[in-house]
Amino acid sequence: MSYGSTPPYPGPPGWGGWMPPPPKPGVVPLAPLRLGDILGGAFATIGRHWKQLLGMAFTAYGLALVAIASAIAIAYTAHADRLDRVLDSDVAPGWDDVAPLVYTFGAVYVFGLFVVLVANALIYASCPAVLQDAVLGHPSTFGRVWRRSVRRVWSVLGAVLITALIVAVPLLLIGTAFVALVVTLITLSSHAGEFGWLILFGFLGAVATGPPAVWLWVKFCLAPAAAVFEGQGAVAALTRSSQLVRGDWWRIFGISLLAYIMAAVASYxxxxxxxxxxxxxxxxxxxxxxxxxxxxxxxxxxxxxxxxLLVGQALTAAFPQLVVSLLYVDRRIRGENLAPALAEAAAGPPAAH
Structure with missing residues (x-):
């Protein structure tokens, strides 16, 4: 089911000031969600649909591992003789000997990085796909989750890549400053004047770009959920996320940060x-x-x-995305009165996918 826009619906009036509890067909009540509801819903989703989540993680990372290993094997087979000559040579090899190896294995590295990003995007897409059934209380299968995730993986990948590029700016600056500092210390400050400006530029640049990067990361964190739930493209999902986050930035930041910390501890x-x-x-x-x-x-x-490692990576990737996807549902319930549409969908048969 696609969580589209719904008209306002006031719901049944209470009797004598008493309001009945909201319906809870699935892992969360169909009402504005509190912190306990969001975390409990994420844990309940893992408990009920762990086979689908772990199956997606093992499939995504397993295929990525096979693709990377195949690329390494092909590159090694193509340049095995040249690699042996370079390693066994008593004299320093020239650039003409080393260049093909650098280009080939550099391409393998870039390919491996892209494959890992696609695998992560598939996991990010699978979490909202699982929640589509978990929130409604419908049964789910690996095949249903796989089809939903694969259909939206490129939109999710585009949104994740754009967000990652924003966050990468302060990380690259602080990394540059750190490398320059290490080089200066190793050389016993003989190049302090040469690298001093680079250290200062890196640290000041990271301080200047860090807060805006965090702010944008939170504004765009609901994009994967929007891409899956609403069938949005990458740019449209980022715009949709920005709209939903508006007015609730600090709450989404705090809950998301807590989810990432909990996932890191559980993975450890x-x-x-x-x-x-x-x-x-x-x-x-x-x-x-x-x-x-x-x-x-x-x-x-x-x-x-x-x-x-696979289980830990699955926890690190899946649990925060489940929490963020529930934040998406919460923002839709609060701002667009999504609860009646969810209750109606929960009462009907599961949508065919």
């Missing part, structure tokens, strides 16, 4: 046991009686580590 807790296993893995292989047993321990440790 999930990955911690596997990190400990990887840390003690080498000592176990030393004590293994046979090489086969040692290899089994290493492979098992790597497999569990990869699973933990």
């Amino acid at each position: 807790v999930v990955q911690l046991p596997f990190s400990l296993l990887n840390a003690i893995g080498p000592s176990l292989t030393d004590d293994a009686s046979t090489s086969g047993a040692a290899l089994t321990i290493v492979i098992t440790s790597l497999a569990f580590g990869l699973v933990a």
Whole structure:
């Protein structure tokens, strides 16, 4: 279902000042949402639809891993002889020898970066797609979520890329200043005059551009939800997000920041046991009686580590987007009286997708 605009509807009057509680067909009540409703709704969505969310995460990141590994294998196969000559040469290789390697593996790096961005956009699109059923209390399947997400992934990717470019400005400035500072310290300040202006420019530029970048990031944070719920394109979704955030910037900023912190902590807790296993893995292989047993321990440790990394990445990407998508629903309920349309949709059969 697409969450389109709805006319105002006052709802049933109360009896003697008493108002009945709002309907709750799914994970949240169909009324203005409080912090507890939003966080509880996000957790309830994960609890009810974890198969779809984890399935999307494993599929997206798994396909990304296969694509990147294939690109690396093709690049290595094409330049294996040249790479061996460069690495085994006793003399410093010339630019003519190194240039094809730099260009090829640079292209692989750019391709890998793009593939990861597409995978993240697919996860960002899957969260509102899951919430379309979770809010209405309808059952969901991986196939339904996959089709909804794939149809909107390019719009979500465009919105995410534009927002990322805005946020990247202060990050690049502070990174430039940090690198210049490290170079100055390593060279024992012999180039302090040469890099001093760069350090000052980087830090002052980050201070100047940081607050506007955060402000714009919050204004555009509802764009993925708008792209999926309303079928908006990238630019239209950014404009729609800006409209919905207007007048409630600080609340959306605070709840979104809390969601990212909670996701980071949960991801760390999930990955911690596997990190400990990887840390003690080498000592176990030393004590293994046979090489086969040692290899089994290493492979098992790597497999569990990869699973933990995928689960942690899924939590880091999915939980904040579920919270932000519920903020989108909340803003529509508060500003556009979306609740009656949701209640009507919840009473009917699930829409075919």
